[in-house]
Amino acid sequence: MKKVIIIGATSGIGRALAILYAKNNWLVGATGRRRTLLDSLQHEFPNNVITECFDVTKEDNIECLKNLTQQLGGLDLLVYNSGYGEPSAELDWEIDKDTTSINVNGFIEIVNFTFNYFVLEGKGHIAATSSIAGNRGNSFAPAYSASKAFMSNYMEGLYLKAQRLKLPIDVTDIQPGFVKTKMAKGEGHFWVATVDKAARQIYSGIKNKKHRVYVTKRWWLIAKLVKILPMFIYKKIG
Numbered sequence: 001m002k003k004v005i006i007i008g009a010t011s012g013i014g015r016a017l018a019i020l021y022a023k024n025n026w027l028v029g030a031t032g033r034r035r036t037l038l039d040s041l042q043h044e045f046p047n048n049v050i051t052e053c054f055d056v057t058k059e060d061n062i063e064c065l066k067n068l069t070q071q072l073g074g075l076d077l078l079v080y081n082s083g084y085g086e087p088s089a090e091l092d093w094e095i096d097k098d099t100t101s102i103n104v105n106g107f108i109e110i111v112n113f114t115f116n117y118f119v120l121e122g123k124g125h126i127a128a129t130s131s132i133a134g135n136r137g138n139s140f141a142p143a144y145s146a147s148k149a150f151m152s153n154y155m156e157g158l159y160l161k162a163q164r165l166k167l168p169i170d171v172t173d174i175q176p177g178f179v180k181t182k183m184a185k186g187e188g189h190f191w192v193a194t195v196d197k198a199a200r201q202i203y204s205g206i207k208n209k210k211h212r213v214y215v216t217k218r219w220w221l222i223a224k225l226v227k228i229l230p231m232f233i234y235k236k237i238g
């Protein structure tokens, strides 16, 4: 049985992904802060889900990760999916602090540890849910887009590092556009995917060992477009 840890599997994309892996007979290590949601997932798939309840902004990430890996009996894939983002009409330090604690500090600690674990194992696969928002700065949630750019850039670095080390360690950066969860706040959303469709495309992209997955696939176009828009146009929408 293959083993996956999904950091942030209590709701939304992470939960749908955990269900998909469980249904495909993987052993899933599911994490998050909300104990009741982890318990309900475990009750739904008693033979396929093991849980570990922790907050990625606290001090015990690595201890919890080691504990969960031991309970699973090894690890083939880790998906860092925990994320936070709030629109900040005014530049709010509390929002920026929470955003970077989860999307940058929690992410890098867990992914750094896991990459080195896979180096020792000689193989493995790491995926992380960043965002299309990371392709360009924006005024509505500056810390969110910057944190997601950090994630994508770091994942690309790890992809290159694995190549240089000549190790079969796969690295997948997942860039969703809009997915129908409580995180998709605000108005003017388009091409909104259901969580199930998003999870299916992520599952397939990881299975195919893609370096980058756009969710849904047509968000590739937006990612490319925003990158090349000159500032005199981008400043009207960004």
Ligand SMILES: NC(=O)c1ccc[n+]([C@@H]2O[C@H](COP(=O)([O-])OP(=O)(O)OC[C@H]3O[C@@H](n4cnc5c(N)ncnc54)[C@H](OP(=O)(O)O)[C@@H]3O)[C@@H](O)[C@H]2O)c1
Residues within 6 Å of the ligand: 007, 008, 009, 010, 011, 012, 013, 014, 031, 032, 033, 034, 054, 055, 056, 057, 081, 082, 083, 084, 085, 102, 129, 130, 131, 132, 175, 176, 177, 178, 179, 180, 181, 182, 183, 184
């Ligand atoms: N929905 C979209 O349109 C969209 C678009 C682009 C990217 N994304 C990214 O997709 C990922 C999943 O988001 P979602 O849309 O599925 O929203 P969600 O339902 O709010 O899921 C967020 C997940 O992150 C976990 N999390 C948040 N803070 C945490 C913390 N301090 N410690 C541990 N886990 C924490 C939550 O678990 P607990 O609350 O139980 O801790 C939950 O499982 C995020 O990284 C998000 O940035 C979403």
